[in-house]
Structures are given as C-alpha cells and as structure tokens.
Amino acid sequence: MKALTVGEMRDWEEGMKERGCEEATLMERAGKGIAEALRKHFPLPGSLVIYLGKGHNAGDALVAARHLQRWGWRVECRAVFSEIHWAVLTRQQYRQWRDLPEVVEAASSVTVVMDGLLGIGARGMLRDPVRRAVLEIREMREKSDAIVVALDVPTGLDAETGVSDDVVVEADMTLAIGAPKLGLLDAKAVNVVGRIELIDLGIVKRRESDQARCLIVPGSLGSVLVRRPHDFHKGQAGRLSVVAGSPGMEGAAVLCANAAMRVGAGMVTLWVPERALPGVISRVFPEVMVRGFRSLREVEWGKADAFIMGPGCGEGLAEDFEQMADLLLRDDLPGVLDADALNAIARHEGHHVFREHHVLTPHAGEFARLFPDRVQLEREEMCRTFAASHDAVLLLKGARTLVHQHGSPLFYNSTGHAGMATAGMGDVLSGVIGGLLAQGVPAMESACLGAWLAGRAAECAAPLGSVSLRSVVASDLLLHLGVALQEWESA
Numbered sequence: 012m013k014a015l016t017v018g019e020m021r022d023w024e025e026g027m028k029e030r031g032c033e034e035a036t037l038m039e040r041a042g043k044g045i046a047e048a049l050r051k052h053f054p055l056p057g058s059l060v061i062y063l064g065k066g067h068n069a070g071d072a073l074v075a076a077r078h079l080q081r082w083g084w085r086v087e088c089r090a091v092f093s094e095i096h097w098a099v100l101t102r103q104q105y106r107q108w109r110d111l112p113e114v115v116e117a118a119s120s121v122t123v124v125m126d127g128l129l130g131i132g133a134r135g136m137l138r139d140p141v142r143r144a145v146l147e148i149r150e151m152r153e154k155s156d157a158i159v160v161a162l163d164v165p166t167g168l169d170a171e172t173g174v175s176d177d178v179v180v181e182a183d184m185t186l187a188i189g190a191p192k193l194g195l196l197d198a199k200a201v202n203v204v205g206r207i208e209l210i211d212l213g214i215v216k217r218r219e220s221d222q223a224r225c226l227i228v229p230g231s232l233g234s235v236l237v238r239r240p241h242d243f244h245k246g247q248a249g250r251l252s253v254v255a256g257s258p259g260m261e262g263a264a265v266l267c268a269n270a271a272m273r274v275g276a277g278m279v280t281l282w283v284p285e286r287a288l289p290g291v292i293s294r295v296f297p298e299v300m301v302r303g304f305r306s307l308r309e310v311e312w313g314k315a316d317a318f319i320m321g322p323g324c325g326e327g328l329a330e331d332f333e334q335m336a337d338l339l340l341r342d343d344l345p346g347v348l349d350a351d352a353l354n355a356i357a358r359h360e361g362h363h364v365f366r367e368h369h370v371l372t373p374h375a376g377e378f379a380r381l382f383p384d385r386v387q388l389e390r391e392e393m394c395r396t397f398a399a400s401h402d403a404v405l406l407l408k409g410a411r412t413l414v415h416q417h418g419s420p421l422f423y424n425s426t427g428h429a430g431m432a433t434a435g436m437g438d439v440l441s442g443v444i445g446g447l448l449a450q451g452v453p454a455m456e457s458a459c460l461g462a463w464l465a466g467r468a469a470e471c472a473a474p475l476g477s478v479s480l481r482s483v484v485a486s487d488l489l490l491h492l493g494v495a496l497q498e499w500e501s502a
Contacts, residue, residue, distance in 0.1 A: 012209065012231045013420070014191040014224045017131050017171050023189065023214060035100055037212065038067060041188050042074020042104075044210035045162065048186055049079060049123065052208070052475055056083035056114075057121035060151070062144050064128040065092045065101065068162055071188065072127030073104035077111060085117040091128065091140040121476035124151050126161040126180045131170040131192055137178055141166065145178050152181060158475050161185045164192060165203050173197025181205075183475060190214050191226040196423045198390050201410045206470075207425045223420040227459045229502030235447075235456045236500055248277025249449030252315040253442075254307070254338075254352075255322040256283040261290035263323025263350070263438040266485055268299045270442025271319070273492040274464065276449045282310050284327060307334035317345045317448035321352030322438040328355035339364045345448045345457075347372060348403075349441040357381045367402035367416075370444055370458045372437065374408040394421055406444075406458045408437065412466075414458045422459050426466025428480055430473050435485030440465045443492065460499065467495035 015023070027037060049059075061076055063069040073088070080086045086108070094102060126148060128141050137145060145166055151157040159182045164170040167179030173194035183205045185195060189212040195204050209228045225231065251271050256264025261283070268281040278300070283291050285303040292301050304310050307328075312318060320335070321328065328335050328351050335355060339346075345368035348356070353373050356362060357380040365371070378393060379386040385393055390407060394415035397405045407413045412424040444461035448454065471491035473483045 012190060012214070012226050012228050014193045014196050014226060014423075015189075016193055020131065020190060020192065034067070035103075038070050038100055038104070039074055040212055041071045041210060043078055044188070044212070045071060045075035045186055046078035046082070048208050048210060049075070049160065050082060052184070052470070053119070053121055053123065054474070055119035055121070056085075057117045057119045057123060057476070058085045058087070059123050059125060060087045060089065060157070061125040062128050062148060063088055063090045063092075063101075063105075064130075064141065065097045066130050067098055067100060068130040069127045070098060070101035070104045072125055072162055073101065073108050075125075077104070077108045080108070080111050080114055083114060083118060085114045089144070091144045119476070122151075122155065122157045123476075124148055124157045124159045126159065126166050126182065128166040128180075129164075131164050133164075133166070134169070137167055137176050142178055145180050148180050149178075152183075158183045159205075161204075163188045164195065168194060168200060168203050170194045173200035175200070175203055179203055184208060186210050187226075188212065191423075193224065196224050196226065196411070198411070206428060209425070225420040225422050227414070227422050227424050227426075227463045229463075229499045232456050232459055235452050235460060236496075238500075245277035248275055249316045249446075249451065250278045250280070250314055251276045251317050251319065251445050251449035252280045252282065252310075252312050253319045253322075253445065254282045254310060255319065255324060255438075256281075256287045256291055257323055257325035257327055258284070258286045258290075260323030260325060261287050261294065262435060264291055265294045266435050266438040266489075267319060267322045267442040267445070269296050269489055270439040270492065271446035271449070272296055272298055273489050274443050274446040274496065276446035279446075280313070280315070307331045307338055310338060312338075312342050312344060315344060315449075316451070317347075317445055319347040319349065319441050319445035321347075321349040322441050324351035326351075328352055329358050332356075332359045332361060336361055336364050339366075343368075345369070345454055347441045347445045347448070349373075349437060350377070353377045353381060362401065365401050365403040367404075368454045369403040370406060370448070370454050371403055372406045372408065372441055372444070372458075374437065378407060391421060404454045404458045406462060408440075412462045414455070414462060416455050419455055424459075424462040424466055426463050427469055428466075428473070428475075430480030430483035431466070431469050433484060436465070436469075436488070439485050439488050464492060464495045464499065467498065468492045471495060
C-alpha cells in the first residue's frame with residue numbers, strides 16, 4: 012500500500028467528509044481497527060495504559076479503549092491536558108468509555124502503553140506537558156518492560172520526514188491509521204517506529220509508480236494466491252529444485268526445503284553434495300526428495316517450475332562457478348539466488364547471470380560484496396541503483412526488508428521482530444519465496460509475500476509480551492507459516 016504524505020492523508024479525509032462520511036464515523040472505524048489489531052497481537056487481555064492528548068488521535072484511542080475494556084482489558088487513561096481543552100469528539104468518546112464497568116483483573120500480565128498524544132500534523136519541538144508524558148512512556152518501556160504502541164505516528168517523530176525530536180516515543184509497534192505515512196518508512200525511523208500494522212479504513216490499495224514507497228500488507232499485491240479447486244493435485248502446485256547445503260551446513264538445506272513445502276510447493280527436490288547427504292536425509296521432511304551430487308554438472312532441473320540456489324553451499328559454488336552459471340542460464344526458470352550463490356557471483360563478477368525472474372536475497376554484507384562501490388549509499392538508494400542497471404528483483408534484508416525491481420515501487424516489509432536476528436532465517440525466507448515461485452506467483456510478488464510471511468510467522472512464534480524474542484530459532488517459523496498464510500489469504 013502506498014505511503015502517503017500528511018497532505019495526501021488530509022485530502023482523503025476531506026474527500027470522505029464530502030461523500031457524507033462523518034468524522035465520528037471515521038473515528039469509530041479507526042478505534043475499532045486499533046482494538047482489533049491489539050487483540051490480534053495480544054490474544055489474551057492485559058493491562059492498557061493510554062496517554063491522551065487533546066485531539067482526534069486521543070479520540071481514536073478512546074474508541075479502542077471502549078472495545079478493549081469490553082473484551083476484558085484493564086484500561087487506565089492518563090490525560091495530559093484538562094478536559095476543557097479536548098476536541099468535542101474526544102470528550103464524547105471519553106465519557107462513553109468512563110461509563111463502562113471497570114475490569115479489575117486482566118487475564119494476562121502484559122502491559123501495553125498506548126501513545127495517543129499527538130497526530131500526524133504535529134510539528135516542532137515537544138513542549139510540556141506532552142514532553143513530560145513522552146519521558147514517562149520511555150521510562151515505562153525501559154524499566155517495566157511495557158510494550159509501547161503508537162497511534163499513527165510516535166509522538167516526537169515527523170510523519171513526513173522521519174526526523175525525530177530529541178525526546179521521542181520509541182514504539183514497539185506503530186498502528187498506521189488508513190495508510191502508512193512517509194516518515195514511518197524512513198530508514199532512520201526504524202527503531203522509533205518498530206513494527207508497522209495498518210489500520211484499514213478503505214483507502215484503495217494499488218501499485219503505484221516506480222518512485223512510490225509502498226508497505227507490504229495483506230491485500231496490497233492483488234490476488235497472488237488463488238483458491239485451489241477441490242480436484243487440485245501436486246503437479247499443479249509446482250515443482251521446485253533446491254541446490255543447498257554442504258558438510259557442516261546441512262541445516263540450511265533442511266530449513267530451505269522444508270519451508271518451501273510449508274508454503275504449498277507440490278514437489279521439492281533437494282540437491283546436496285554427496286558428503287552432506289547423511290546429515291540432510293535424517294533431518295529433512297520425508298516428503299522432500301533428496302539427490303546427491305559430486306559436481307554441479309550432475310544437477311538437473313528436470314520438470315522444475317522454479318529453483319533455489321545458495322543456502323549453506325559454502326565455497327563449492329565459487330569453485331564451480333562456470334557450472335553454476337551454465338545451470339542458471341540453461342533454462343529460463345524463475346528462481347532465488349541466496350547466500351553463497353551471491354558470494355560466488357560477487358567473487359567472479361558474474362552479474363550477467365541475473366534475469367528478471369530471479370529474486371536476489373542479500374543481507375547488507377552480501378550486497379556489499381556484490382556491489383562494493385555502493386556500500387556508502389542509503390538502503391533505499393542501494394535498491395534504486397540496482398534496479399537502474401539490473402532486471403532482477405532485489406530483496407535487501409534488514410530490520411525493514413526492502414523489495415524492488417525496475418519499473419515497480421519500492422516495497423517495505425511490515426512484519427517481523429528482533430528475534431529474527433539469528434542463524435537460518437534467511438534459509439527459511441529463500442524456501443518460502445522459492446515455494447511461491449514454483450506455484451506460479453511472479454518474482455516480485457513472491458519476494459514481497461515471502462518477506463511478509465516469514466516475518467509474520469516469526470511474530471506468531473513469539474507474540475509480543477508472551478516469550479522472550481531471544482528464544483526464537485528459524486525452525487520455529489516452519490510451525491507458523493500456515494497461520495501466516497491463512498491471515499494473508501483471508502484479508
């Protein structure tokens with residue numbers, strides 16, 4: 012979904028009013044969406060502390076408070092201005108919430124602090140009492156492990172530019188109301204914004220020009236996953252060939268192949284060096300067909316619809332680069348180039364193998380090896396300069412994974428958390444993307460959806476406030492890809 016400027020968002024709101032949608036109606040829709048988003052990420056009711064300003068941002072928060080309290084949340088409101096200064100709608104919402112019966116004890120021990128202080132139009136340095144409230148929110152997050160959720164934009168962050176005040180709310184999650192604002196996607200705002208969740212108000216989700224910035228959310232890519240008819244069979248679900256693994260890195264091959272199966276690939280053939288066979292066969296899903304090879308010359312795509320090459324391959328691909336290049340260019344297959352495949356291409360300056368139906372999945376270090384002359388660029392500019400000279404899809408991994416291709420918008424992934432900073436996550440991601448490619452999903456859409464699914468599976472494996480993010484391992488994602496897929500399909 013396209014990120015909007017503050018002016019564009021205001022224009023949409025005015026247009027809704029002209030079409031007869033009252034501000035109170037928009038507030039109700041926004042507030043209920045906020046409540047539903049919190050219930051999605053925190054299935055068991057906990058304690059909610061809301062910091063209220065005086066504008067409609069606070070009104071949205073109060074609508075959410077009303078719904079959440081009815082669902083068993085224990086809600087406390089902390090207003091930083093006296094009620095006489097509030098907007099009329101905000102006062103009305105406060106009185107409706109105040110008349111609800113209080114919840115004495117919540118079902119879970121999680122504490123969520125909601126930042127409803129300022130809206131997207133706020134500019135300039137923060138002043139008391141708002142500044143003092145921001146400092147309180149920061150202290151609660153640092154000293155009591157409270158989870159901070161910002162409404163539309165964290166207070167102290169410029170919604171247009173992503174520039175922060177010297178004092179700013181550091182959110183674990185930002186609920187973007189209606190559409191993401193441009194400042195939320197800025198690289199320097201990542202640690203202030205946290206995870207971005209869209210609160211859908213019916214703004215049209217469409218792909219824009221190649222200069223647009225878009226957030227990957229369910230429904231934003233069109234119908235990329237078609238509903239399967241009852242007589243669907245494995246041949247229609249796609250055949251995937253995977254070249255991965257090496258002695259000591261068998262786990263990469265296992266994670267990659269298993270992830271492809273979990274997202275619906277009909278048949279997966281895993282090619283591994285013969286010396287790695289014992290460590291792979293004993294761990295991979297029994298549904299995966301495993302083949303050993305002594306040289307890449309022995310690898311055959313056969314009837315494959317897509318391929319993956321690189322996870323855990325070690326130095327083998329670099330030593331056999333000519334055979335690797337021949338395999339890539341022999342058939343016009345869509346595929347994923349990851350990890351050691353990218354390192355081999357970098358070592359031999361083999362960028363000529365890239366095709367428009369290839370998805371490249373480097374992290375920052377791998378990108379630097381591929382394009383050492385571009386390491387000083389900002390991440391967004393890395394993507395744009397790549398797209399100017401290559402036709403392939405680039406998925407640049409990071410806290411806000413970016414996906415770009417020549418002629419398409421720059422896409423930002425909305426899902427995931429810091430628990431994904433552990434070995435094997437990239438192998439799962441490659442498997443997910445490859446599994447989607449095998450099912451006929453185009454390369455750009457496979458990369459965007461794959462990033463979203465992997466991040467959402469990680470969130471399902473370790474919901475905020477339930478377990479420590481430090482405990483997450485890549486194989487946990489395999490158990491939750493089905494839930495992530497269902498959420499995307501049902502949007």
